[in-house]
Amino acid sequence: MIKIENVSKKYKNKERIISVLDNVNYEFEANKLYCIIGKSGAGKTTLIEILGLLLDFDSGKILINQKDVSSLSDNEKSIMRNKNFGFVFQSYYLNPLMKAYENVMLPMYLDKSINNNQRKEKAFKLLSQVDLKDREKHFPKELSGGEQQRVAIARALANNPDIILADEPTGALDTENAINILNILKELSKQGKCVIVVSHDDRVKEYADIVLKIEDKKIKEA
Numbered sequence: 001m002i003k004i005e006n007v008s009k010k011y012k013n014k015e016r017i018i019s020v021l022d023n024v025n026y027e028f029e030a031n032k033l034y035c036i037i038g039k040s041g042a043g044k045t046t047l048i049e050i051l052g053l054l055l056d057f058d059s060g061k062i063l064i065n066q067k068d069v070s071s072l073s074d075n076e077k078s079i080m081r082n083k084n085f086g087f088v089f090q091s092y093y094l095n096p097l098m099k100a101y102e103n104v105m106l107p108m109y110l111d112k113s114i115n116n117n118q119r120k121e122k123a124f125k126l127l128s129q130v131d132l133k134d135r136e137k138h139f140p141k142e143l144s145g146g147e148q149q150r151v152a153i154a155r156a157l158a159n160n161p162d163i164i165l166a167d168e169p170t171g172a173l174d175t176e177n178a179i180n181i182l183n184i185l186k187e188l189s190k191q192g193k194c195v196i197v198v199s200h201d202d203r204v205k206e207y208a209d210i211v212l213k214i215e216d217k218k219i220k221e222a
């Protein structure tokens with residue numbers, strides 16, 4: 001599904017160069033829930049941003065369904081992203097001025113084959129899938145943290161992506177909400193998606209098919 005080959009990443013600023021990933025290789029498959037662990041600063045967010053075509057890297061390749069996407073233009077990458085990926089990032093806030101269903105509709109605007117009524121209908125359906133029936137017209141500030149996270153998941157699913165990338169999706173949630181989110185992510189992997197979750201949270205490990213650890217600039221099976 002998504003494969004990285006010999007990927008290396010260094011951050012450079014004026015004072016220093018920080019090498020985060022060094023010749024990393026891994027193939028992520030469909031139908032699986034991956035949990036990526038590692039110390040703070042190990043490079044988990046860096047890896048997930050590279051996988052999501054959000055961050056450039058220094059050398060190596062990324063292949064999505066055997067197609068090398070590393071040398072696509074920014075515009076081609078953003079089309080690829082919109083079509084293939086769903087993102088559930090803590091830093092990817094919901095738009096506070098939009099109702100829940102409007103947030104979920106956002107990624108659908110790039111798909112010109114459907115009209116607004118169809119987008120809205122789809123948004124309502126996705127919200128009911130994450131158990132947010134009757135919250136469709138709430139603004140983010142009128143939702144709990146767990147509910148907001150579920151809106152973010154519904155939005156991530158808007159274009160029916162094959163790959164779901166989640167960075168600490170349960171970080172701010174209590175046990176009940178965390179388990180709810182994990183069940184949704186697990187279900188998506190069983191439906192055939194490749195779900196990759198970065199987490200310090202031991203609860204996530206229990207749900208994962210494969211636990212990966214980033215350590216010493218490499219990915220290892222934990």
Ligand SMILES: Nc1ncnc2c1ncn2[C@@H]1O[C@H](COP(=O)(O)OP(=O)(O)OP(=O)(O)O)[C@@H](O)[C@H]1O
Pocket residue numbers: 011012013018020038039040041042043044045046047
């Ligand atoms: N834009 C940047 N410029 C310079 N250094 C950076 C930049 N972004 C991240 N780093 C450094 O790269 C390393 C890896 O960062 P990353 O965010 O991937 O870690 P992480 O494993 O996600 O950590 P955490 O668990 O704390 O979220 C860290 O040492 C960080 O300081």
Ligand SMILES: [Mg+2]
Pocket residue numbers: 044045046
């Ligand atoms: Mg991080």
